[in-house]
Amino acid sequence: MKNIALILVAFLFYGFSSGIEDKTYEGIAIDNKSLEFIYKEIHEELFEEGKHIRTITSFVCDQNNEFAKRELDFRNSFQKPTYRLMDKRSGLIEEVTYKGNNQFEIRYRKNTKSKLKEKSIFVPEPAIVDGGFNYFIKNNWDRILSEERLSFNFLSVAFQDYFSFRIYRVKEKETKNKIVVLKMETQSALLRMLMNPIYISYDLNTRRILKYEGISNIRNNKGSSYKALLQYPELGP
Numbered sequence: 001m002k003n004i005a006l007i008l009v010a011f012l013f014y015g016f017s018s019g020i021e022d023k024t025y026e027g028i029a030i031d032n033k034s035l036e037f038i039y040k041e042i043h044e045e046l047f048e049e050g051k052h053i054r055t056i057t058s059f060v061c062d063q064n065n066e067f068a069k070r071e072l073d074f075r076n077s078f079q080k081p082t083y084r085l086m087d088k089r090s091g092l093i094e095e096v097t098y099k100g101n102n103q104f105e106i107r108y109r110k111n112t113k114s115k116l117k118e119k120s121i122f123v124p125e126p127a128i129v130d131g132g133f134n135y136f137i138k139n140n141w142d143r144i145l146s147e148e149r150l151s152f153n154f155l156s157v158a159f160q161d162y163f164s165f166r167i168y169r170v171k172e173k174e175t176k177n178k179i180v181v182l183k184m185e186t187q188s189a190l191l192r193m194l195m196n197p198i199y200i201s202y203d204l205n206t207r208r209i210l211k212y213e214g215i216s217n218i219r220n221n222k223g224s225s226y227k228a229l230l231q232y233p234e235l236g237p
Contacts, residue, residue: 022046025235029216032229037062039218041230043237052078055131055237059218068092068218072131079132079139080104083157089221094157096129104129108157111223123162126152134237137167137182138207144169144182151187164188170199178204184214209236 027041039059046054053075059068067089073082076098083096091112097105102122109116128136133154140150149168156163164187173181185197198214212230219225 023235025232027230027232027236029218029226029228029230032213032227035229038216038226038228039067040064070130074132074135077132078135080127080129081132083130085157087219090219090223092219096155096157098129102127104155106155106157106160108160110158117160119160121155121160121162123153123155127162128152128154131237134209137202141207145180147171173199179210180204203236208232 023043023045025043027043029038029041030036031038039061042058042060044056045052046056053073055070055072055074057070057072058066059070060066068085068087070085071083076082080098082098083094085094086092091109093107093109093116095105095107099105099120102124104121104123104127106119106121107116108118126136133152136150136152137144143150144167147169149166151164151166153162153164155161165184166187167182167184170181170183173183180202182200182202183197184200185192186195196214198212200209200213201211202208203210210232212228214228216226216228216230218228
């Protein structure tokens with residue numbers, strides 16, 4: 001079940017951008033119970049002629065040594081970017097390439113002892129790959145503010161399949177002005193009984209993430225996903 005939970009967060013929102021110049025910013029992940037430091041994210045957003053084309057994210061430990069890197073390329077699609085994640089510790093590889101007409105090529109290796117798996121898959125609209133989730137939110141911002149429940153199909157590299165999710169605004173958790181809190185959960189009633197939802201806090205004006213609460217798609221040295229609180233002190237994805 002912990003593996004299924006990873007599909008909830010493999011799209012850790014690194015695609016959304018509201019500016020036109022290259023940007024670098026950081027996020028801090030802490031354990032949501034002990035509040036101990038887990039890792040730091042360093043994001044670099046790259047633009048070309050005012051258009052967001054790539055996001056590169058480095059994951060570093062407390063010694064500032066990079067242990068994983070993620071790359072998103074939005075030149076073919078904002079909601080379905082080309083995606084690559086590599087974790088040096090385990091040898092994990094995740095890759096997605098959008099081929100058009102809702103067809104995707106997936107490459108996945110769990111660790112250095114595993115074989116590389118490859119698969120072609122069709123994902124119906126609205127189809128989302130990793131950080132393309134943020135562009136899905138941006139494109140439906142007014143519907144989000146009106147508390148409409150939005151559904152989407154997320155491509156899971158690890159499962160080599162897609163899963164349906166829903167996301168909606170929860171005003172009762174908005175304790176401060178100009179903050180929009182979203183609740184994300186699986187469409188499956190059974191899985192909703194077994195897994196906690198994810199909460200994402202957005203800045204109302206910039207539409208950037210301020211805080212993320214839930215299971216992380218970064219694993220520890222035992223291969224288990226962290227339960228993290230992610231905060232962006234200056235600028236978020």
